[in-house]
Amino acid sequence: MMPQRIEPGPGQESVWDYPRPPRLESTSKHIQIIFNQVIIADTHSAMRVLETSHPPVYYLPLENIHQEYLIPVAQASSFCEWKGRAGYYTVKVGDRQAPNAAWYYSDPTPPFRPIQNYVAFYAHLMDICTVEGETVQPQPGNFYGGWITKDIVGPFKGGPGSWGW
Template identity: 55%
Template sequence: MRRPRPVTPAPGQESVWDYPRPPRVERVAERVAIRLGGELIADTRDAVRVLETSHPPVYYLPIADFVPGALADAPGSSFCEFKGAARYFDVRGGGVVREGAAWNYPHPEPGFESLAGRVAVYAGPMDECTVGDEVVTAQPGGFYGGWVTSAVVGPFKGIPGSLGW
């Protein structure tokens, strides 16, 4: 499959087609928050985001910035050729449990050490995830964990027909 035609970003926007491969990790200036079950379960000004070609950013928050009990070990694992072996978490808040809705890299590969002690969360199963004052939408397709904001344009990996990108 050939590469899709990227959307031209407007001023103040980024194209995910300008993101690098291998991915890059960068600090986030805005407040990042997650709500589940009507409760604020994570709130930080210490997030980082991973930028990878064709993907909206994946936000990683410090484990310490989740309320106690919000994360519980879950079965399953996966492997990223760049970041290494991932483990999964169930996410809990307000009496609601979202199984396997978060992951991290306990021992990330070189170049991704800043992900150690941080967790990424799928936006779709949460009540709300915000970057600054903006509520994000989940990356299409349900497999990838990117957060879509008005600051990024695609098309995004995960839409139908994107398997070969």
């Protein structure tokens, strides 16, 4: 059964108004990621991917990430029909690590070239991810990497019963 779109209020976006195939757009919103009490990423130059039924996935430029906390995972990869083959990073700060917590596209498909080597993070594996100071909620299900904020309404793909949306 297909979900019923939630009508967005003033200043909100509905993920059901996002396109398929997804759209890529730049954003100057302030993005921060904290892990093990350390700000590992801080930018106003992110890109976001907007896809029907998904909250935005934010991709951050490497120059705004403390790369010493990213450990490439040689054996991990996945494939997106829109963006291509993704590689993964384990995030390690001090004695704490989150395996496969971030991903990137070293050779994305032409429409997604602007995110080449940008990095996205799973919010559920980080301590805090913020957009404009608001702590995000992870997309349900821990499979997709979208970030939910008060200005995004669903319902969102990822929870029980949503696999076929």
